[in-house]
Amino acid sequence: MQDNYQQKILGIIGGGQLGRMVIQSAINYNIDIHILDPDENAPCRHICHDFSHGKLTDYDTVYAFGKGCDVITIEIENVNTEALEQLAKEGKKVFPQPEIIRLIQDKREQKQFYKENNIPTADFILTDSKADVLANADFLPAVNKLGKEGYDGRGVQVLKSEEDLDKAFEAPGLLEKLIDFDKEIAVIVSRNEHGELVAFPPVECAFHPTANLVEFLFAPAQISDEIGEEAIKVAKDVIIKLDMIGILAVEMFVTKSGEILVNEIAPRPHNSGHHTIEANFTSQFEQHLRAVMGMPLGNTGLRMPAAMVNLLGEDGFTGDAVVEGMDEAMKEKGIFIHLYGKKITKPFRKMGHVTILEENVEALKAKALKVKDSIKIKA
Amino acid sequence: MQDNYQQKILGIIGGGQLGRMVIQSAINYNIDIHILDPDENAPCRHICHDFSHGKLTDYDTVYAFGKGCDVITIEIENVNTEALEQLAKEGKKVFPQPEIIRLIQDKREQKQFYKENNIPTADFILTDSKADVLANADFLPAVNKLGKEGYDGRGVQVLKSEEDLDKAFEAPGLLEKLIDFDKEIAVIVSRNEHGELVAFPPVECAFHPTANLVEFLFAPAQISDEIGEEAIKVAKDVIIKLDMIGILAVEMFVTKSGEILVNEIAPRPHNSGHHTIEANFTSQFEQHLRAVMGMPLGNTGLRMPAAMVNLLGEDGFTGDAVVEGMDEAMKEKGIFIHLYGKKITKPFRKMGHVTILEENVEALKAKALKVKDSIKIKA
Incomplete structure (x- = not known):
């Protein structure tokens, strides 16, 4: 059997430290890595086979990047999933699959997925606004999480008591029971x-x-x-x-x-x-x-x-x-x-x-x- | 104390597998690596900060490459040591030092160095030609080594008995007692x-x-x-x-x-x-x-x-x-x-x-x- 991993180009959406450490491994297998990142000086800049500079949430950018690769993956969730879906339709291997990335982009959908699939998770209620959170003050102590675009500690707020309620997010999110x-x-x-x-x-x-x-x-x-x-x-x-x-x-x-x-x-x-x-x-x-x-x-x-x-x-x-x-x-x-x-x-x-x-x-x-x-x- | 390793550019003369594995380590320390190699498709080609294509034994090529670096090292011995000496004179750090590379380029000098410094090594005689080897047939069984440019198994010949003598090298080399x-x-x-x-x-x-x-x-x-x-x-x-x-x-x-x-x-x-x-x-x-x-x-x-x-x-x-x-x-x-x-x-x-x-x-x-x-x- 021939192992032709080395003939495939792997594209990574995002060129930060996670992509960088993937590249350090990929060198051992002669796998060519292409990187897309909005930062010209991204951590992967100098150690990948091909670097594209562009916005990860832009359809055309992600699609054009993916066309040059055989397998496409991510190192950050905040990417254009429509472009990834189109690439998958056209026969590119996209892992994780675009629909999973989309699910994970929204913490509300994530929580509902757990619930529907009997995956144990803290009790929660979905909230659409700050007013919604205020109306559910009896659910405290809780964690108020933004549905989208939370990352590296952003978009998460602990609400221990009613005194914390002014920290509640205005955008769609959820209230999750604070777990001791x-x-x-x-x-x-x-x-x-x-x-x-x-x-x-x-x-x-x-x-x-x-x-x-x-x-x-x-x-x-x-x-x-x-x-x-x-x-x-x-x-x-x-x-x-x-x-x-x-x-x-x-x-x-x-x-x-x-x-x-x-x-x-x-x-x-x-x-x-x-x-x-x-x-x-x-x-x-x-x-x-x-x-x-x-x-x-x-x-x-x-x-x-x-x-x-x-x-x-x-x-x-x-x-x-x-x-x-x-x-x-x-x-x-x-x-x-x-x-x-x-x-x-x-x-x-x-x-x-x-x-x-x-x-x-x-x-x-x-x-x-x-x-x-x-x-x-x-x- | 500030650790400013990351502000220094390391130049490696040679861009093969040894340089490649040095780069895999250097990534962890943010050290920028420049590579010089005669092969456009050298193993280091796509994973270094800067790749220069040129002959390692050419004075001007090595000198020009070294001028752009702070520290210069090698991954192969067959390099232009005069250029490295000049770079060292001008204040670049060149390790191993050029005179050591020159010594190691010649197995005859290497052996004499051992002898002069009481480093235990197999007995040997220097030979200048095939005729010289033939004249020392009583030294067999021995290994006939070329003085220069032997690499990865080339330039080494075992002479067990007089029947092997026609394999002897014509160029300057040495005869070393075959060690059982x-x-x-x-x-x-x-x-x-x-x-x-x-x-x-x-x-x-x-x-x-x-x-x-x-x-x-x-x-x-x-x-x-x-x-x-x-x-x-x-x-x-x-x-x-x-x-x-x-x-x-x-x-x-x-x-x-x-x-x-x-x-x-x-x-x-x-x-x-x-x-x-x-x-x-x-x-x-x-x-x-x-x-x-x-x-x-x-x-x-x-x-x-x-x-x-x-x-x-x-x-x-x-x-x-x-x-x-x-x-x-x-x-x-x-x-x-x-x-x-x-x-x-x-x-x-x-x-x-x-x-x-x-x-x-x-x-x-x-x-x-x-x-x-x-x-x-x-x-």
């Missing part, structure tokens, strides 16, 4: 056209208190085997019910009573899987590539306990990025720095991440804290 | 401007019987601790006596009496270190980058026993490369395929490599053999 969870975990699953379905071991996420971004991640999650198996089962159930090809990150709450509730899903490589580059036998980026290109899926076993720390732009600094304090970290065993090639830093912008490997889980947490305190992105 | 060795091992050492000096654990090489190329590599080498420590001591001694900055691969024989003899050295990432990408905490490619850029050197500990198999072009096939039999290997745990992006295959051309990780050393050898038998590069 024990842990937040994530499971990444992937599925290819040949029906293979593989899950990564669950990881545990710790969020930044104000920026609503993953601040630390630990693998494996400190949960019981039963909860771990249940989380994998739920994540597999989601990708099967979506009938999706590609990689899907499923973020879940573990409630204090041990219940699993799906929080959010992302049909692409995800922040909760960055550690897999060094910590697992197959990285999420390679797995994504394998899934969309129709290659066999790889083994997802964890090689060593790992932590991941996002390197966010320091609050108060905007401008040409300067990384401080890397030297100490570089000397340590098992510390892996990834900078994303973004010229400009802004408060809380994702500028890079660090993976820490360490057999001893206590030492792992201490090292992760130390890395977070020593490496700073300023301007 | 127990094992061939290699130690990669690296050294930066700050005086840091770090060794990778010794590995064991098994050569292809006719092509004189590494066919299998195993890490760790199956040698005693004493021999391992001695090998590291010898390798460190070589880089110190060369006063070299960068990464140096030291290939050695372990004789049946347990003696260590230096065979060849290479002042760049080397085939005997490819497994380090997945098997060690720091890869040789990242270590090379760290050493030449003046970054702290990384921990070289082995994470897991590893084997490495070169994917050589099948004998009898020349033309557009087609990889066969990848699927089975991709399904297995701990198998990592690296293709080098070379369009054209030729018999025994290095087209890629596979690293195999496995705790059980016996299983490791079996898996390495299986990979070698299943993945084929044809045309």
Whole structure:
């Protein structure tokens, strides 16, 4: 049998850090990557075979870009799905499928999908306006989420009591019961056209208190085997019910009573899987590539306990990025720095991440804290 | 302290697979890489910041290329060292230093360097011509090596008895006593401007019987601790006596009496270190980058026993490369395929490599053999 993966061009809509890490994997398989991004200096700019500069939400731009590729995928959900649908109709492979991207673009549809498919999730009500939220004050404490265009912590507002109600969104969104969870975990699953379905071991996420971004991640999650198996089962159930090809990150709450509730899903490589580059036998980026290109899926076993720390732009600094304090970290065993090639830093912008490997889980947490305190992105 | 590695441009003379794997590491540090290569379709072509097409042995080409960089390194020894010397004089950082590259370009000078510096090596005599070799027939069995331009198995001839004498080289070279060795091992050492000096654990090489190329590599080498420590001591001694900055691969024989003899050295990432990408905490490619850029050197500990198999072009096939039999290997745990992006295959051309990780050393050898038998590069 001839393996002709290398004869196919993979187009990625979006050229940020996720695309960049996919390219780092694709180099090993001689797969030519074309990138579309609105930023001339996108992280993928210099390491892809072909770079197109254009708007991801514009039909003509996305369609023209896709025509030059054999397989098309995304690294961000906010893209023109009509163009992707047309490309799929014309015989291009588009993974994740356009209708799934459209579903995930709207958190309201996402929640309804869970409900219709018996996927456990927090109770919710759809709201069309601020007035609608106010009228449902008895549903608090809750999280008010914008239906569309929330990203990286934007479009999410916790409403603990009526005093918070003035923060409610005016646009269509939803109110979700605030879950007094024990842990937040994530499971990444992937599925290819040949029906293979593989899950990564669950990881545990710790969020930044104000920026609503993953601040630390630990693998494996400190949960019981039963909860771990249940989380994998739920994540597999989601990708099967979506009938999706590609990689899907499923973020879940573990409630204090041990219940699993799906929080959010992302049909692409995800922040909760960055550690897999060094910590697992197959990285999420390679797995994504394998899934969309129709290659066999790889083994997802964890090689060593790992932590991941996002390197966010320091609050108060905007401008040409300067990384401080890397030297100490570089000397340590098992510390892996990834900078994303973004010229400009802004408060809380994702500028890079660090993976820490360490057999001893206590030492792992201490090292992760130390890395977070020593490496700073300023301007 | 500000870490300004990212503000420096690294130029690599040569854009083959070694440069390609350096770039894969450099992406993590936002280091811009410029490449010079005579092949328009060199493996680094599409993944570097700037690609110059030109002859590596031409003074003007190398000089002009180097002027646009801050730090200059090599991935092949056959380069114009006069241009590099001029660049160093003008304040560019050139690592390895030009005089070391020149020394290593000539195996005769290399051997004399060992002798003058008490570095253990096989006995030898310099020969200027075929007639010279014939006149020294009593030195057989020996290896006849060309002084210059031997590479990837070319320029080396085993002369077991007088019957082999017609294979002797006509050009200046040397005759080296044929060593009835127990094992061939290699130690990669690296050294930066700050005086840091770090060794990778010794590995064991098994050569292809006719092509004189590494066919299998195993890490760790199956040698005693004493021999391992001695090998590291010898390798460190070589880089110190060369006063070299960068990464140096030291290939050695372990004789049946347990003696260590230096065979060849290479002042760049080397085939005997490819497994380090997945098997060690720091890869040789990242270590090379760290050493030449003046970054702290990384921990070289082995994470897991590893084997490495070169994917050589099948004998009898020349033309557009087609990889066969990848699927089975991709399904297995701990198998990592690296293709080098070379369009054209030729018999025994290095087209890629596979690293195999496995705790059980016996299983490791079996898996390495299986990979070698299943993945084929044809045309």
